[in-house]
Amino acid sequence: xxxxxxxxxxxxxxxxxxxxxxxxxxxxxxxxxxxxxxxxxxxxxxxxxxxxxxxxxxxxxxxxxxxxxxxxxxxxxxxxxxxxxxxxxxxxxxxxxxxxxxxxxxxxxxxxxxxxxxxxxxxxxxxxxxxxxxxxxxxxxxxxxxxxxxxxxxxxxxxxxxxxxxxxxxxxxxxxxxxxxxxxxxxxxxxxxxxxxxxxxxxxxxxxxxxxxxxxxxxxxxxxxxxxxxxxxxxxxxxxxxxxxxxxxxxxxxxxxxxxxxxxxxxxxxxxxxxxxxxxxxxxxxxxxxxxxxxxxxxxxxxxxxxxxxxxxxxxxxxxxxxxxxxxxxxxxxxxxxxxxxxxxxxxxxxxxxxxxxxxxxxxxxxxxxxxxxxxxxxxxxxxxxxxxxxxxxxxxxxxxxxxxxxxxxxxxxxxxxxxxxxxxxxxxxxxxxxxxxxxxxxxxxxxxxxxxxxxxxxxxxxxxxxxxxxxxxxxxxxxxxxxxxxxxxxxxxxxxxxxxxxxxxxxxxxxxxxxxxxxxxxxxxxxxxxxxxx
Amino acid sequence: xxxxxxxxxxxxxxxxxxxxxxxxxxxxxxxxxxxxxxxxxxxxxxxxxxxxxxxxxxxxxxxxxxxxxxxxxxxxxxxxxxxxxxxxxx
Numbered sequence: 314x315x316x317x318x319x320x321x322x323x324x325x326x327x328x329x330x331x332x333x334x335x336x337x338x339x340x341x342x343x344x345x346x347x348x349x350x351x352x353x354x355x356x357x358x359x360x361x362x363x364x365x366x367x368x369x370x371x372x373x374x375x376x377x378x379x380x381x382x383x384x385x386x387x388x389x390x391x392x393x394x395x396x397x398x399x400x401x402x403x404x405x406x407x408x409x410x411x412x413x414x415x416x417x418x419x420x421x422x423x424x425x426x427x428x429x430x431x432x433x434x435x436x437x438x439x440x441x442x443x444x445x446x447x448x449x450x451x452x453x454x455x456x457x458x459x460x461x462x463x464x465x466x467x468x469x470x471x472x473x474x475x476x477x478x479x480x481x482x483x484x485x486x487x488x489x490x491x492x493x494x495x496x497x498x499x500x501x502x503x504x505x506x507x508x509x510x511x512x513x514x515x516x517x518x519x520x521x522x523x524x525x526x527x528x529x530x531x532x533x534x535x536x537x538x539x540x541x542x543x544x545x546x547x548x549x550x551x552x553x554x555x556x557x558x559x560x561x562x563x564x565x566x567x568x569x570x571x572x573x574x575x576x577x578x579x580x581x582x583x584x585x586x587x588x589x590x591x592x593x594x595x596x597x598x599x600x601x602x603x604x605x606x607x608x609x610x611x612x613x614x615x616x617x618x619x620x621x622x623x624x625x626x627x628x629x630x631x632x633x634x635x636x637x638x639x640x641x642x643x644x645x646x647x648x649x650x651x652x653x654x655x656x657x658x659x660x661x662x663x664x665x666x667x668x669x670x671x672x673x674x675x676x677x678x679x680x681x682x683x684x685x686x687x688x689x690x691x692x693x694x695x696x697x698x699x700x701x702x703x704x705x706x707x708x709x710x711x712x713x714x715x716x717x718x719x720x721x722x723x724x725x726x727x728x729x730x731x732x733x734x735x736x737x738x739x740x741x742x743x744x745x746x747x748x749x750x751x752x753x754x755x756x757x758x759x760x761x762x763x764x765x766x767x768x769x770x771x772x773x774x775x776x777x778x779x780x781x782x783x784x785x786x787x788x789x790x791x792x793x794x795x796x797x798x799x800x801x802x803x804x805x806x807x808x809x810x811x812x813x814x815x816x817x818x819x820x821x822x823x824x825x826x827x828x829x830x831x832x833x834x835x836x837x838x839x840x841x842x843x844x845x846x847x848x
Numbered sequence: 849x850x851x852x853x854x855x856x857x858x859x860x861x862x863x864x865x866x867x868x869x870x871x872x873x874x875x876x877x878x879x880x881x882x883x884x885x886x887x888x889x890x891x892x893x894x895x896x897x898x899x900x901x902x903x904x905x906x907x908x909x910x911x912x913x914x915x916x917x918x919x920x921x922x923x924x925x926x927x928x929x930x931x932x933x934x935x936x937x938x
Contacts, residue, residue, distance in 0.1 A: 617932070619936040
């Protein structure tokens, strides 16, 4: 183990809470995100327990509304959006490009403080009584009728939005300005393309969300008419503004996950990613086209037919670059020397789950079917396949892949593989029955339902118990590895990326000397060796 | 080195205050359909001043312009596709 590393560069609280080292800030984010993940997860567990029976026997209707809102708000804004960029991205980006830090280290720390402030304000809203609007804060309910802590909660999300903007800005400037000599755009590992594209979305779309949330508070508290037709507003304006951010936000969540999958598939099949340029530009295409599809959330809300037709068409179009990625990963596997280490199991799970999530998204992009499926469990299953089956699985894959680099320790491969298999099994058991429930017409956001839906709900709740246990498992064996795990070598996967050419854990300033890149990424050979990018 | 007041910033700030006064005043002057057009024109002027002076775009290279232009382009997408719904609703 490298004794002169970022972890023992200081032991005081001050050395952690006032650090500008991207690696330590990533650790701060890791700890915070685990906290929020388990809060959001606890709400989900309560929801699934309630839904095990058709009648209300655990919580009241009002409490149920607050539970699913809490689950959505916490998981979307305080876990999914920051997850890969702010933890793995924060840690890995400077290492991957051969830099000492991100371009704006102090902004990076400020970003974490804003995130925590936003999180605390939102938690206060929850602790004070909660919010019952759903994570989408739809008007007129949020502005006129809800008696819950809407203004406080949207203030929390508003503050956290600035954290996102700062992170996106930092990544854009870092990737433009701090690349090592020789590291041209087409030599960048695809993880960086997949972080760059959503960073642009973060910078461009988050301000729209911020303004929208301000408008809610202004209308709610001051009675200025933006969304209420009685005072000159338009209720659909809220949905336009909200989804202009929140649909691209889906790509903020999934694109970094796709970036991780590139690294994993390539490493564990010992091949360069098939069609590098197509995969790289597919990230940019997804980010750009993702801005043109938001109206598919509004097919039944009174939007004009012409607008619905255009948004439907564009939603089909955005599937093309997503499919390019899936096909290219599959082509990368073809004739690869595949090894089923834990990160690879997560990557393979991602491909399957994302494909199901993506294809069912095409059902919902279809105007006619969407009328039937809107606000049913079909939608719930679809977006969980993308965001949890896709994004969270990729997050776990990346976490296992870079864990030896981050901590300098190796985890138990047996338990890691067990957890990966359990997560895959538990996830499918939880969410696949929800496709059937949705197709049969069970609406979302109700905690009582006709008895004929119970069998599928019991299966789903049973799966949720397995999934919850499977998500807890890595917490145990990864924590164990921190104290008792074997020391990790600098390059346990024999990978060519720059981050693997420095000791584990990395020294405070990442590299002893400035790396010079001489090769494209992913120069693996079938005999489990690789040519380092800077050799 | 002697300190000089940042005259361009002060000038821009005063111009913004003046335009704000104009916006508020014109809101009470009945111009019919022109009220919106005039208000939008004033808002565009304000945005140009902010971009040119406070964001210092007037002294930046092409890459910064591309990024600043991207912001406007994306705003255009929001307005274009958003208005498409409002204009064609039955």
